[in-house]
Amino acid sequence: MQSPKKLKELLARRAAVTVPGAANAMFARVIEDIGFEAVYVTGAGIANMYLGVPDLGLTTVTEVADTVARISDSVTLPIIADADTGFGNPLNMVRTVRLLERAGAAGLQIEDQVFPKKCGHFSGKKVIATDEMVQKIKAAVDSRVDNDLQIIARTDARAVEGFERAIERAHAFVEAGADVIFVEAPLTVDELARIPREIPVPHVANIVFGGNTPDPGRAKLAEFGFSIVLYANAALQAALKASYDVLSALHRDGDLQAVGEKLASFKERQRSVAKPVWDELESRYRVNG
Structure with missing residues (x-):
């Protein structure tokens, strides 16, 4: 676990730092092992992998x-936690911030959808009034213990009220105390470019493979002025595809010979969960005699 100050410094660079999502500690360890600078605890991923349901506000x-606590125990990266709508009204937001900060989050993403929310790239979304979201942001800011804990305010208004209203909401969220802005699901590269240009705070771009937002690439997003670029469920989608491929072959052939290259080796698997570290601990605390 890293302090919120580390995430704050990363955001201030405005370098479009790539931040993959993890729904569990295993994925978070892979993200750290590869060398990424932060990890995003994905609410959609938790719904999909923990409950086996769509991202419809069921978590x-x-x-x-x-999940945040387990990941915090497993990696040293700063953690951004998907706090959805705060799971209710401003009073729920108070409890949500306290729980997730205590669990190890360095930043919290909160959004202006009606509770229960939907995936930002689903149709049929609804947003609460701007004034209601402003009060939630104020509750979040007031409830954090560490003033460096980053409050990331997301608006889903692009799909509901249009791009201009989404920008207006984002300005209101900054005035309410949000540290970072996240305009969800812009539809064009021109819209992406306008967001950091018109709102002078750090910004999040969310790139969903197969989603509504185009991916102009990290260099272009850095040029626009985004601080981080989320790929919230790339690991989940890759694991799901590989699972179907491998298990289908196992069901068809009765063995793994045709798909062996798709599996991590036994050694790679143990390294990814830091077995050598646990072996050393076991040796250190072994009872002699």
Whole structure:
């Protein structure tokens, strides 16, 4: 676990730092092992992998906090936690911030959808009034213990009220105390370019493979002025595809000979969960005699 100050410094660089998402500690360890600078605890990923359901607001704050805590225990990266809508009204937001900060989050993403929310790239979304979201942001800011804990305010208004209204909401969120802005699901590269230009705070770009937002590439997003670029469920989608491929072959052939190259080796698997570290601990605390 890293302090929120580390995430704050990363955001201030405005370098479009790539931040993959993890739904569990294993994925988070892979993200750290590869060399990424931060990890995003994905609410959609928790819904998909923990519950086996779509991202429709079915997870609870305690389930998210439990996942954040497990990841915090497993990696040293700063953690951005997907706090959805705060799981209710401003009072729920107070509890959500306290739980997730205590669990190890360095930043919290909160959004202006009606509770229960939907995936930002699903149709049929609804947003709460701007004034209601402003009060949630104020509750989040007031509830954090460490003033460096980053409050990332997301608006889903692009799909509901249009791009200009989304920009207006983002300005209001900054005035309310949000540290970072996240305009979800812009539809064009021109819209992406306008967001950091018109709102002078750090920004998040969310790139969903197969989603609504075009991916102009990291260099262009850095040129626009984005601080981080989320690939929230790339690991999940890759694992799901590989699981179907490997298990289908196993079902068809009765063995793994045709798909062996798709599997991590036994050695790679143990290294990814730091087995040598645990071996050393076991040796250190072994009872002699």
